[in-house]
Amino acid sequence: MESVSLRPYARLPRAHAGREILHSTVDAFGRAHWLLAEPGRAEVYDALVVSVDDGQAQExxxxxxxARFPLLDALPEGGFVVADARRRGDADHVQVFDALGRVSWSFAVGDAIEHLLADESGDLWVGYFxxxxxGDDPLSVPGLRKWSVTGEPLWExxxxxxGGCMADCYALNADRSTAWAYYYTDFPLVRIGGDGTARVWESPVGGAKAIxxxxxxxxxxxxxxxxxxxxxxxxxAERTAAPYLHTTLVRPDGSPIGPRRVVGRGPRIHVQAAPxxxxxxxxLGESG
Known part of the structure; x- marks a missing residue:
């Protein structure tokens, strides 16, 4: 079976090699971001976001x-959101930072966050494992929720x-005002429109990590x-995702990917291999 190659997209500048990479993502506008800290960080710590857009870096x-287990995304008007994947008790575990890096909001969205994606309007899509x-946190029970950037619940x-009840959000894609989810146990593909309505397709595979x-x-x-x-x-099709190509995704040099992060944004699957x-x-739009 012939494989399909990834192509290079964005790279962390070498000047930051000494810092610990806490998290990294690609935002709704295609910008890549790394959340960095000095090794041995305290319970409350300062961090650095390095953003790369078309080869140009900004700090x-x-x-x-x-956040002990941070998830990062960027907001459309500048600034960032950092969420702790695990919530301690009833603590506020999501912080919103302005463009100068100062905390402007903090709130809770529920325990066991698997995916955190801001869309082009700045609303937050959160998928839970x-x-x-x-678990015991009622905010997480729906499995997939949408929040405003000030912590107001907008949709669940x-x-x-x-597609049935969600037990674990395996993959999430936020593009413009639309989100797509794929989840255990039946692994449906679900499209959530800007008005909150959901359309469901049966998928041909289980266990995928990005869509x-x-x-x-x-x-x-x-x-x-x-x-x-x-x-x-x-x-x-009308009710099913009908496969026409089964292949393997490989690194640009043809090697296997190995441990990775993945982010789905519209037609793109972004892959970040270790380290x-x-x-x-x-x-997908260029797949012919």
């Missing part, structure tokens, strides 16, 4: 970060969704065990 210093869905996945969507098509990347680098490209200093990308 933002964040003051008094509290199973310890949140079945209804129990009546045709891409474009012009009536969808792609599923990842899987269990030996399917970790699997890429399945589909046409979206997490560079993002690479595959684009």
């Amino acid at each position: 933002t210093h964040l003051s008094a970060v509290t 199973d310890e949140g869905v079945f 996945l209804p129990l009546s969704t045709a 891409a969507v474009s012009d009536g098509g969808a792609a599923f990347f990842g899987g269990y065990g030996r399917d970790g680098d699997r890429l399945v490209v589909c046409t979206l 997490y200093t560079a993002w690479e990308v595959w684009d």
Whole structure:
């Protein structure tokens, strides 16, 4: 089976090699960001966000970060959101920083965050893993929620969704005002429109870790065990995602990906292989 190669996308400048990479992402506008701190950070610490856009790097210093297991994303008007994946008791565990790196808001969105994606309007899409869905924090129970950047709950996945109840959000894609989710146990592909309505397709694979969507098509990347680098490209029919290509995604040099982070944004699947200093990308819209 012929493989498909990622292409280089963005790289952390070498000047920051001595810092610990706490998290990294690609935002709604295609900018890559790294959250960095000095090794041995305290419970409350200062951090540095390095943003790379079209090869140009910019630094933002964040003051008094509290997240132990941080997830980062950028906001459209400048500034950043940092969430702790695990919430301690009833603590506020999401911090919103302004463009100067100062905390402007803090609030809670629930325990066991798997995905945190800001869309182009600045609203936050949050997907939870199973310890949140079945845990003691009621904010996490729906499995997928949308929040305002000031912590106002805007939407949650209804129990009546045709794809069934969510036990674990495996993949999330936020593009413009639309979000796409893929989750355990039945692994449906669910599109949530700007008005909050959900449309569901049956997917052909289980265990994928990222999804891409474009012009009536969808792609599923990842899987269990030996399917970790699997890429399945589909046409979206009335009720099903019908596969027409099964292949393997590889690094630009043809090597296996290995440990990675993944972010789905519209038609793109962004992949960051260990040691997490560079993002690479595959684009469904360019797949022919």
